[in-house]
Every structure is written in C-alpha cells, then in structure tokens.
Amino acid sequence: MRSISLTPTAVRSVVAKLGQTLFVMIAVTAVAFLLLRLIPGDPAQVMLGDTANSEDVERLRKTLGLDRTLPEQFVTYLGGVVQGDLGTSLRTRQPVIDLVAARLPPSIALTAVALLITVAVALPLGVGAALHRKAGHAFQLVTAILIATPVFFSGLLLIYVFSINLGIAPIAGYRGGFPENLYYLWLPALTINLVLVPVIARLVYASVLRTLDEEFVEAAIVRGVPRRRMLIQYFLKPSLTPVIAALGAIAGGIITYSVIIEIVFNIPGIGSALVEAVRIRDYTVVQGLVLLGGLLVVTLNLLADGANFFLDPRTRRS
Amino acid sequence: MSRRLMVTATLAAALMVPAVAPMAAAQTGPLELVRYGLPGAVTHLDPTLPGETSEGSTINLISGKLFRFDKDGIAQPDLVESAEVSDDGLTWTMTLKDGLVYSDGTELTVDDVLFAWDRAKDAPPTNKALISNVTGAEAVDDRTVRWTLSSPEPDFLVWFARYNMSIHPSDRVSADPEAYFRAPVSAGPYKISSGAPGDSVIVLDENESYPLGPMAVQQLELSWVPDATTRALQLAQGELDYVYELPAQATSFPEEVVTFPVFLGGVFHLTINMQLPDTHCLSNRDVRAAISLAMDRTDINDRALFGISPPNTTYFYAGEPVALDLFSTSPQLDEAQALLATTPFADGCEFTITTYGPRPGYVDSILVINEQLNPLNMTVTPNGLEVGVALDFMANSPDYEAGWAVTGNPGTPAAYLASQWVPGNFWADRARYDDSEMNALFDTLGTTTDPDARLDLIHQIQRHGFEDMSIIPCCERSLLAGSRIGMDHVTTYRGGSEFIVNPLSSMQ
Numbered sequence: 001m002r003s004i005s006l007t008p009t010a011v012r013s014v015v016a017k018l019g020q021t022l023f024v025m026i027a028v029t030a031v032a033f034l035l036l037r038l039i040p041g042d043p044a045q046v047m048l049g050d051t052a053n054s055e056d057v058e059r060l061r062k063t064l065g066l067d068r069t070l071p072e073q074f075v076t077y078l079g080g081v082v083q084g085d086l087g088t089s090l091r092t093r094q095p096v097i098d099l100v101a102a103r104l105p106p107s108i109a110l111t112a113v114a115l116l117i118t119v120a121v122a123l124p125l126g127v128g129a130a131l132h133r134k135a136g137h138a139f140q141l142v143t144a145i146l147i148a149t150p151v152f153f154s155g156l157l158l159i160y161v162f163s164i165n166l167g168i169a170p171i172a173g174y175r176g177g178f179p180e181n182l183y184y185l186w187l188p189a190l191t192i193n194l195v196l197v198p199v200i201a202r203l204v205y206a207s208v209l210r211t212l213d214e215e216f217v218e219a220a221i222v223r224g225v226p227r228r229r230m231l232i233q234y235f236l237k238p239s240l241t242p243v244i245a246a247l248g249a250i251a252g253g254i255i256t257y258s259v260i261i262e263i264v265f266n267i268p269g270i271g272s273a274l275v276e277a278v279r280i281r282d283y284t285v286v287q288g289l290v291l292l293g294g295l296l297v298v299t300l301n302l303l304a305d306g307a308n309f310f311l312d313p314r315t316r317r318s
Numbered sequence: 319m320s321r322r323l324m325v326t327a328t329l330a331a332a333l334m335v336p337a338v339a340p341m342a343a344a345q346t347g348p349l350e351l352v353r354y355g356l357p358g359a360v361t362h363l364d365p366t367l368p369g370e371t372s373e374g375s376t377i378n379l380i381s382g383k384l385f386r387f388d389k390d391g392i393a394q395p396d397l398v399e400s401a402e403v404s405d406d407g408l409t410w411t412m413t414l415k416d417g418l419v420y421s422d423g424t425e426l427t428v429d430d431v432l433f434a435w436d437r438a439k440d441a442p443p444t445n446k447a448l449i450s451n452v453t454g455a456e457a458v459d460d461r462t463v464r465w466t467l468s469s470p471e472p473d474f475l476v477w478f479a480r481y482n483m484s485i486h487p488s489d490r491v492s493a494d495p496e497a498y499f500r501a502p503v504s505a506g507p508y509k510i511s512s513g514a515p516g517d518s519v520i521v522l523d524e525n526e527s528y529p530l531g532p533m534a535v536q537q538l539e540l541s542w543v544p545d546a547t548t549r550a551l552q553l554a555q556g557e558l559d560y561v562y563e564l565p566a567q568a569t570s571f572p573e574e575v576v577t578f579p580v581f582l583g584g585v586f587h588l589t590i591n592m593q594l595p596d597t598h599c600l601s602n603r604d605v606r607a608a609i610s611l612a613m614d615r616t617d618i619n620d621r622a623l624f625g626i627s628p629p630n631t632t633y634f635y636a637g638e639p640v641a642l643d644l645f646s647t648s649p650q651l652d653e654a655q656a657l658l659a660t661t662p663f664a665d666g667c668e669f670t671i672t673t674y675g676p677r678p679g680y681v682d683s684i685l686v687i688n689e690q691l692n693p694l695n696m697t698v699t700p701n702g703l704e705v706g707v708a709l710d711f712m713a714n715s716p717d718y719e720a721g722w723a724v725t726g727n728p729g730t731p732a733a734y735l736a737s738q739w740v741p742g743n744f745w746a747d748r749a750r751y752d753d754s755e756m757n758a759l760f761d762t763l764g765t766t767t768d769p770d771a772r773l774d775l776i777h778q779i780q781r782h783g784f785e786d787m788s789i790i791p792c793c794e795r796s797l798l799a800g801s802r803i804g805m806d807h808v809t810t811y812r813g814g815s816e817f818i819v820n821p822l823s824s825m826q
Contacts, residue, residue: 039706039707040706040707040710040711041704041705041706041707041709041710042706042709042710044442045706045709045710045713046705046706046709047368047442048368048442049370049726050723050724050725050726050737050744050745051726051727051728051737051744052744053447053737053742053743053744054742054743054747055742056442056446059442060368060442063442089361091361091362091367091368092361092362092364092367092515092516093362093364093367093496094362094496094515094516099516102516102517103516156547159548159551163551163555164551164555170557171548171551171552171555171557172543172545172548172551172552172557173518173519173541173543173557174518175519263544263545264545264547264548265548266518266541266542266543266544266545266548267518268359268516268517268518268542272544275544276358276359276361276544279705279706281706
C-alpha cells in the first residue's frame, strides 16, 4: 500500500480549512441569532396566545431575558456556546442539548437508513445508465420527474400505496430501538430516496461518462483489465470525487427533506423540533438546531475533502 | 394537485379498506384503551410554563386540582370537600377531602396547595384577572386554606380549575422542578405510565388513588401527530380512536367514525383599527355598521369555514347566558346601502383585512366577505400572514386596517369582554380601542358583586361595544374532531380547548 505523507502545504491547507470552519460557525450563529429576531412575532406573545394581556407578555419577556438589548443577548448566548451550553428552551426550560440528545436518534436513524438505500441503489444505477447509453434518455427523464416531485406529495402517495392499500407500513409514528424502528423508518426513508437516489445517480452518471473519456480508461481497456476491476477501479472510484464533494450539499438536502418527512410521518426528530421551535419562536432551540445543522454540514464537507484527498491522487497532487 | 383534493382523494380511498376497530358508540362502560391524536407535542408538564391544548389537557389529567371543569365548562369541586365565601365576598375558605394521596401513596397536604398557589400566581401563563384582588393565602388547619381578597371576585373558583393551578408535592418540585416534571406523580385521574415530555407517545394509566374515579377510560395513549392529514388517515384506518383537530375539509370517513365540531368558546370576528384617520372609511362607525349588516354569516360558514362554525348573533360563543342578540345571521343589504349612503363613503372604499394565512378557511373567509361587500362598492383584500407575523402586524404596524381572527376564552364573561374592550388586553389593543365610558363600565363591574347588577353591567358593556362597533362577530370558533368511540368518554369541555375524560359515574 502506498504511504501518503502530509507535506507542509497539506498541513497549511488543513489548518486553513479548520480556520474557515470556525469562521463559518461563528457566522452561522450570528446570522441565525439576528435573523430570528428580525422575523416579526414576539415569542412571549406567541407562547401566551390571545388571552394574554400586555402585562403578562411583558412579564414573560423579562423572564425570558428578551427585554435585554440584542448585543447583550448575543454575547450571553455566544459565551454559553463556547462553553458548550446552547441555552434552554424558552418554552419548556429544557436545556437545548438535552432536547437535541432526545430528538437526534430518530433523525440519525432515518438519515442512516436513507443513505444506505441511496448508496446501494444510486451508485449501480448511475454506473449502469452510463454504461448502457440506450437507457440514458429514459434514465434522465425518470430521474428528472422524481427530483421535481415534491417530497410531501410523494410521501402521501407512498402512504396511500403501502400503508392504506397494502398495509405493510404504518401510516405514521416511530418507536425507538433497533431493529423495531426499521418498521417505522423504511417508508419515510424510501420517500427521501425518491429524490436523493435520482440526484446522486445523475451525479454518478455524469461523472462516469466523463471518466469513460479519460485516457487511462482507454489504456485499461487495451490492456484487457478484468471487467469487475475495470468497473470498480477505473469507472466507479475516479467518478466518486464529485459525488463526495457534493456530500455537504447532499447533507443539507437530507436535512431539508427530513423536516418535511418527519412532519408527514410523525417522526420525533430534529426536523420536526425545528419546525415547532420556529412556529412558537423558541429562539434558543432554533439557534441551537441551526448551529448544529451548520456544524454537521461543515463537518461533512471537511470529511468529504479528506476522503477525496486520500482516494484521489489527482487531488493530492493539486 | 391541490392539497385539498389530495386530502379528499386519499381519504376517499381509505374508505375502500375495511375499518379495523368498530366504534363503541353506545357503550356506557369503561373503555380499556383510547388512542388519542394530538396536533401538538406535550412539551412539558410544568403548570407554570406557557402551554397549548396538549400540555393543558395532559397536565389537568395528571395533576391534583381543587376544582375541575366538567363537560359543560363549569368548575366543579374535585379535591375540595367544601368551598365557602364570606358574605362580603372577601374571604374564600376551601377544605380538602380527607385522606388525599398521590399515585405513589404520599400524602397531599395544604402545604402542597399553597406551594402550587405561590408558583402559579406569579408565573407567565395568563390572565390573572380572577386572582388580581387576592391579598393573602394561608393554611387554617391541615386540610383548610383561606384566601383573602381586597375586593370580591364572584368567579374566583374558575381560576382553580385552570391547568396553571395544579397540585404536586411541594418538596419534590422545589428541589428540582425540571427533573420532577419529567416524571411527576399524580393526584389527578391519571398517572404517567410511559413516556416523557417531548416524546411522540405518552401513556396514561388510571390513578387508583383519585377520589372521583373510576374513569370512563382506563388507559390513554396520547400520540403527537403534527400533520392534520396524517391524523385523518390514522383515524380512518383505525390507528387512532379519537383525533383532536382534523382537516376541516375532511368529511369522508368510514361509518365507524363520527366527526363533529368542537366549539372552543370563541368567535370569528373582524377587528377594526380604531385609530385610522378620518379619511379612511373604516373610521366611520356607520360604515362599520353597514359592513356588519351586509355580512352573510351563514354564507361565510358554509363556503369558507366548512360548515362547522355556525353563525352567531352575539359577541359571545353559543350558550353563554349573558349574551345579547345584537347581530343578524342574514344579510340586510338594503339597510346597509341606505346606511352607507348617509356617510361620506357612499361611493365605497378599499381596505385590507389581515389574518392568519396558514389556518384553513381564514383567507377564504375574507374572500367571501369581499364578495358580500362588493354591492356596497367596497373591495377587500386579504393579507394572510404566518401567525406570529400576523400577531405582530396587528399589534404594531401603522398599515394595519382590520383583522380577521378568533377570540380566545379567558374563562369568564367579564374577562372575555375585557379582552375585547379594555386597554392592555389582546383584542382591545389590536383595535387600538380606549373608550372612557367603556373603561368606567368595567371599573364598576370589577367592584360589583350583586348578580343582577353584574348582569346589567355586562349587558351595558355589550351594547356600548355595539355602538362603537370596533369588533364585528361572525361565527363560532370551532374545529373538527373525529372519534371511533363516540363523544361521551372523552370530550372537550364547553368553552375551552382542552379535552377531559369523564368519570364513569357520569356515563351511567
């Protein structure tokens, strides 16, 4: 196995990436904080509803610390974040970290199942479509239709088919613990995959088509490289670079779809927590979830860059 | 495909699948299990934190309460054996039943009652009007508590039926309220057997220690199902037995399911900004009256509100005995045109009505009102906003002209009217309403204890409100619920949004 050494240039690159990450996290925190407070709607008023009088609202605002100036609030919040404290929910007083800990497992489970199906289906589908040109047009048409179909619509359609007509999936709900949770997750995961698989399959398809035109592929064909090794070493592996590079965007897409899927299928994950927190203007919960979401995307991008560095010699040389 | 068509088509398809659980509509005995679908999560169980229907209902079920609302919305004695008021109305004395214990067998004491009082009286959840006159609360003996007031409050007991005044062990709550309220004990009809706040399913078992049991349902499985279509599908398929808040346009269910409107003790209404300049048509009282005359409230209910919000003729929700009939359900277009002709705005005008855009029927109502006002040469434009944004717009925007929304129910007729006409209260502030005569009426009401005199004042307030016409009521505030188990075991009490479980004795 070849050894991969880290040159000073590579080390500087890594440090620069980490610095960028820190800057991005601070910016995400600040933007989330500011945008929330620019959205019309007083959290105290929203929480108390229309039977509250103005005194009640003011009292709650003071209790929640919302009567302080924005800079004061931000400094307090940022100080907490640096120490690992994401604050407490304005509504329930529960530490945001505890809420995340409770709601993260279903989201992780859903994402994991969705990603597994995606990898298992999208990669061979993209490669197959690229290698069998005659199927290319049909492939592009079908994937375009699937990508354009709104997730909530396809979710309801799948519920109609699999839950109502076939009775092989629950309409909604989630019970924790593996493997029982798979019964509740497979249909929501399939719904996400109806969008995710076409997206990734098209990336793989386009990437494989480009790879097929490379000289090293032609040389391998001439040398008579075995088919299986050709597929994996010469088609798939070099074609994965753009897919891995798009992992951050894909992660953002999964998070977005998960929000909708968790509502439709009633999965008590991070997505539904975020929607609920925005609805009731629970600033600290929204800020905390946005911060963690940003951290996730940034981390995935870093991992993607790292994976490409090790997988693709072209990346190392550049 | 529109969402409404999709919902109808999906539910119609559900009819083709045999229902799983037959409805026990005529059953008067206890039900073993009811699976209840809630639109919101039970995010906490602390009665001193702000909450919605899910929290309020659950807290009531798992808490000791001095009084508890019955299905008619009347506060009935629960843990109290007696409640007496002095002749001058300034002293309330309540005696607890003997031998009260929590679900773990520990004793419920007057200290717990006073502790709950101390926490609740200063906590954020709302409307302290009923207890604003309280000057002190003390234990008289080991079962009796006395409250002293600076001035009488005839509806004082209603406060103790609200979820905010819920009784739990004082020592455990004071030690660590957050930890305690994740797994509380109960002196109410139910106790938590599995699940915790934030979970999508919480299971409640009947509490054998509750003195007014047994209950009509032995076990409640509360499921948080945020999507209305999903709730409807689960009810149709038999995965849920009772659903609070179905999509109002969902009418096709298997015959085992009965759907019915739940009246929440409020009213759809138009609120007018009373601080508009004189050049604005809505600043003219006769214009507002003409609008009211031209409105076809039945038509609004039928076409925009799915037929589940009957028109009403008063400022109150249906069944409130102090309500005065001041409005008509049928449009009086000729009278409206004649009245408008006497104003500087006989040629009509344009204005915008702001409302909660996402809520079904709200924007549609404004579109129907626009059609109804066209013969008066009026053009109405809906301004549908997200709820939080709408609340802010109505309160603070100089562009706010009129709003279409629903009144809540703070619990008593006086408080209900105050919310509409006393500055500092929600709808009065949205209308920028501040009238000295109205303020005087409410001040007098606050110190009047004689029932006949109070009734007369409440009538005067309604008439004065009608004269000012800052608020134009339309229709009952309601939502659609569905049940496979009939409407007797579990119900929503009249005038409220929280659900209750009836004692078995009330079924027989």
